[in-house]
Amino acid sequence: MSIVNISAYKFISLDDLPALRERLFARCEALALKGTILLAPEGINLFLAGSRTSIDGFVATLHDDPRFADIAPKESLSTEVPFGRLRVRLKREIITMRLPTIRPEGGRAPAVDAPTLQRWLDQGHDDDGREVVLLDTRNDYETDVGKFPRAVDYRIASFTDFPAAIAADRARYDGKTVVSYCTGGIRCEKAALHMRDLGMDNVYQLDGGILKYLEQTDGTHWRGACFVFDGRVAVDNALAPAGIPMPAPRSGDKDQDA
Template sequence: MSIVNLSAYRFVSLDDLPALRERLLQRCHDLALKGTILLAPEGINLFLAGPREPIDRFMAWLREDSRFADLTPKESISEAIPFGRMRVRLKKEIITMCMPTIRPEGARAPAVTPATLHRWLQQGRDDDGRELVLLDTRNDYETNVGAFVDAVDYRISSFTAFPEAIAADRQRYENKTVVSYCTGGIRCEKAALHMQDLGIEHVYQLEGGILKYFEETDGAHWRGDCFVFDERGAVDKQLSPSPLSDEPFIDDAASSSKKHDEKQA
């Protein structure tokens, strides 16, 4: 039996977290689903796995709550469930940035679809002729597994280090179009809003992240695999499980950020 691996998030104000946690946990247990759901005052972030019918039943049930009606999940298929149990956790943030002024539920940053980014990468510019810069907002152990070619990678060990890294490198992005990306869209959404607050113009987030890019394009301009936070380890461009290698996909895991600094020295 094929297993559907589903991930989705939504920034939306939630104020009934303990009761919501119990309802979600019970529903997942009833449907024999496994995975992790994160709940915080700013929204929901979920990773679930199970056969097609119970996954679809869960999503239909969840969307009956108007706060989650427009959840747009990313899906991939595996032969086994890549989670050992079902957890629903309460957190301060569904993705920790420690920047309380960034509230994506109020106003999203502009986004580009995977098809648009694919076209921009093919033509080497955005539709207005500006130079394109891809910005990886993930952690170093994730970017070691795979990344877009020539993307800026700050080699951060935690997303909380992103604000300091971008503040020290603002000049790089002047008069360019920046597309921030991450695994499923959640980190690059906060990152894009923060960059706007810093006064960086022409900032976009990749809608649906790397997983949606793999789902809707041929994966061109990507090297390696995509790290995922479950027992699969990673997925390839076809969204098939791809066990993690002992070696990074580039020889020395050097970032384009490092190369840029060397050129300026």
């Protein structure tokens, strides 16, 4: 598999969006990369595919900008480019939640890394002895493809539905450690910040999401495949294309999750 697929995001204030869009589009086009880059006042969210040389060239360009110097893309391989074209889009949010008071740039919610979460799940509690509750922040068609079996799944059609769902179910999490998770980290980061704003304690995000969990562990506790927003549809525990059909289209936002 010679095609390298990368995904990454960063919450950071951006005030030069049109110029940044043109610069990134030109660089991707010169490198023959395909995929999507979303730019908004709150940051960047990207999914790109191409040869190893081209991907490395783009990441080097990204790192030349001090605002993006610490971005560490998640990688997976495929035999073909899973995108039909290149798009660099300006948006209101890089992940739509419609709660403008949430500014992840102002400080991340505490994160738990993949090996630690696996250990917590193995032992049945966190390091302080509290029960661990996993919270899936993805859409229903994504959780149908794969999930942590005991995770709370609100069967939402769009991430914009998440605030109402958690507001109606806060009592479930009292006295427990909550770990929100998503595909690549962006939705579970916003979700964890929102829960902390609601006054909920012991809330973490899974750092790097499911993709990082599958990269850094043997996949224990995960069941099924991980839905991704490109032509591969989903990846397996080895981050290879899982070979499943595309789910039927749904209405609502398409929550791309780096």
